[in-house]
Amino acid sequence: MSKQWATSKNGAFQRQVSSFRETISKQHPIYKPAKGRYWLYVSLACPWAHRTLITRDLKGLSSVIGCSVVHWHLDEKGWRFLDMEKLVEDKESFLEHWHDAAGGIETAREDASRSFAAIKNDSQRFMVDASNEPHYGYKRISDLYYKSEPQYSARFTVPILWDLETQTIVNNESSEIIRILNSSAFDEFVDDKHKKVDLVPEHLEAQIDDFNSWVYNNINNGVYKAGFAEKADVYESEVANVFEHLDKVEKILGDKYAALEDKYGKDDRQKALSEFFTVGEQLTEADIRLYTTIIRFDPVYVQHFKCNFTSIRAGYPFIHLWVRNLYWNYDAFRHTTDFDHIKLHYTRSHTRINPLGITPLGPKPDIRHL
Ligand SMILES: N[C@@H](CCC(=O)N[C@@H](CS)C(=O)NCC(=O)O)C(=O)O
Incomplete structure (x- = not known):
């Protein structure tokens, strides 16, 4: 069987660098904006x-x-x-x-x-x-x-x-x-x-870039570094690192939510949720990039990538609230999230991790209601 992912000599996962890096704009000599192109x-x-x-x-x-x-x-x-x-x-x-x-x-x-x-x-x-x-x-x-x-x-x-x-x-x-x-x-x-939708508004750009950068290294790619590690010591330090950074996100979101409760009162959850995002008080790219890892965490990364110190639903009440808010209140998140594809892909494609291809049925439900 060919190698399913690349690792270095010490058993650490290495993600390849993407090779097509063009953009689309009116000024671009080739790639101009157009409908259907x-x-x-x-x-x-x-x-x-x-x-x-x-x-x-x-x-x-x-x-x-x-x-x-x-x-x-x-x-x-x-x-x-x-x-x-x-x-x-x-x-x-x-x-x-x-x-x-x-x-x-x-x-x-x-x-x-x-x-x-x-x-x-x-x-x-x-x-x-x-x-x-x-x-x-x-x-x-x-x-x-x-x-x-x-x-x-x-x-x-x-x-x-x-x-x-x-x-x-x-x-x-x-x-x-x-x-x-x-x-x-x-x-x-x-x-x-x-x-009018701007997911990287200028006044938040630096904060979004900073958030994205540590979330990418330690959470988005962190779960892969834990899951694809081929040596126990590499896995052990990577999994600890993932949870250390989930703790950091939890603290950010917990503080944010407390401030929103102060602003709107404890009873108006809808109002608080309407500004409950990772960076600033509006939905940004930082939420999108964190969401795609968090929504896969309990169904896949906990068991398949062995990121199992705890789960989002059991151990991170504010991340859990934030992810459910995005999933249940925004069609763009719910309609593009397919738990069947997510669970089946990881558990049946990575035969080195799961040779029998048995897909765990839980957790049930895939995501809890708000
Ligand atoms: N840097 C790329 C990474 C994309 C990537 O790693 N995609 C994985 C799926 S999650 C893939 O297509 N892997 C196929 C393979 O490695 O054979 C990006 O963010 O666009």
Whole structure:
């Protein structure tokens, strides 16, 4: 079996550097803003890709930039799309699942009660396990990398922001893709309400960058460093580091919430929640980037990556309140969160961690109500 992730000699996980780093703007010689010209390729399981989906939704770009979703199962050849030829051959199953396609990827599946037992790695359920690749009929994410750069030799990661005109990858670094989506580049294609949305307002930018930086190293990537460690001592120091930084977030959010209760009184929870964010008093990129790790924490990182000193729901009341507020009160967060893709991907793709591919059913529910 090929290596599922890269580690150094001392057993520590090493994330590769993204290699396509272009932007989209009116001034750019090639990549100009246009409706329908760009396409996002994502996995619903992947926390980095999830950032781009939330941002796309919050900025009202769902009908400006299209999107394809890969199958949750990552194998030795990378991510794959659903194979339309196979699907149409199997007409009965195609029709049976066609109704799921109607709402497409923007539809929330609030019923988390489906049994994983019925789901196989080779399942071909359109818009449930994945969508197809509609432009070239590609079967793999790797096909897009080779189309863009025939000599490409690194990993085939998602998300990808793709240009349909030049048929190349514009950018495959999520932190930059979300800045592109947040910029004013696409303003002329969205309504006034969405034009006003700014997830990195100037007066908060320095604070957001600072927050993102330590959250990335110690929490977003921290859980991977713990989970992919190949030596006990590396795991032990990484897992302690993750929880040390969750403690730090908990303190920030606890202090914030206390100040909001002082401002609005203890009884007006809705008012307090409407300003309950990590940086400043409005929803920002800092919330998006932390959310995609926290929402995966209890369902996956606690058991699969062994980040199990405690869980968010049991040990972090303010982070728990913050994540539930985002999930239940913001469609952009709930509609892009797919617990099936999340649980199935990690537990059935990382066969070195979970060789039998048995997916734990809990915690129940995936997320508690507010
Ligand atoms: N720096 C990248 C990281 C993306 C990344 O690591 N994606 C993972 C999924 S969570 C991936 O596609 N891995 C496939 C592989 O390594 O084969 C970003 O943030 O965009």
